[in-house]
């Protein structure tokens with residue numbers, strides 16, 4: 001980025017990064033923060049690992065304030081897109097008062113820091129802090145996800161750990177999660193998940209910028225190669241029983257599934273599917289999602305464990321069955 005880009009001499013716009021593992025609660029936290037900052041002029045960059053933009057639909061802001069970076073990870077394969085989107089945001093007048101970046105669940109936060117530590121970018125958009133959202137219930141249950149090296153990397157590369165899913169634990173459980181994370185995070189502050197508390201505690205304290213800039217020269221490795229995803233879009237509503245059977249078959253190797261769903265029982269009602277670990281919910285889809293009548297789902301898992309082609313075949317077979325049934329009952 002250069003001065004010729006017409007970005008002017010204004011003070012750097014603060015950048016806040018929200019990271020954390022697949023399904024940890026990043027979008028939910030971001031929405032709480034955004035609600036608490038309703039009157040501020042913000043730009044929100046949302047990175048979805050898959051090609052279908054689900055998070056962009058879920059962020060509660062005007063469409064023009066939410067910019068989606070899809071089909072890869074902004075910490076590696078989409079770094080060029082990240083820069084060009086930031087450049088576009090920074091050329092807007094009036095300038096946004098702050099930029100929030102929601103990473104994909106497979107983003108390495110250290111790579112994000114390196115990417116944003118570009119000394120020229122820093123003059124216009126300076127990193128204020130990196131939050132890592134961690135599912136407290138997973139910590140207490142010592143869920144499989146807590147053994148993932150990326151889960152730990154994200155915690156250790158953050159400035160602040162924010163606990164989600166505390167409502168599923170009693171007070172003792174929350175304390176247990178906090179204690180464990182203080183140890184894992186080697187002293188990084190741990191906060192419960194609460195919009196008002198976050199604002200109160202001065203969440204976005206400026207970092208030591210000298211330290212941050214010194215990261216700039218390091219090389220990053222690609223994380224995209226560790227994970228695979230399936231994006232599945234169909235124009236017909238699904239049979240819930242058949243869909244549930246397919247999901248149950250693949251659930252043990254799925255890290256995350258989400259998307260907009262139409263069921264045969266109510267083909268005009270857009271539903272939001274959320275699956276993290278063993279938790280699956282189907283609820284009302286946000287208003288923004290309803291203009292597109294297609295079912296559109298994203299599934300993510302680790303390479304070598306999750307087989308996207310097998311899942312696709314099973315999902316497609318549902319359609320075949322539906323067609324055959326339709327043929328039998330004209």
Ligand SMILES: Nc1nc2c(ncn2[C@@H]2O[C@H](COP(=O)(O)OP(=O)(O)OP(=O)(O)O)[C@@H](O)[C@H]2O)c(=O)[nH]1
Nearest residue numbers: 021022023024025026027028105164165166167274
């Ligand atoms: N009970 C409970 N559910 C939560 C909490 N935070 C998030 N969820 C649910 O967990 C699911 C995933 O939440 P998201 O905010 O979409 O997670 P994410 O980290 O943005 O997901 P990815 O972007 O796909 O990695 C959704 O069904 C949320 O409603 C929480 O604190 N308590």
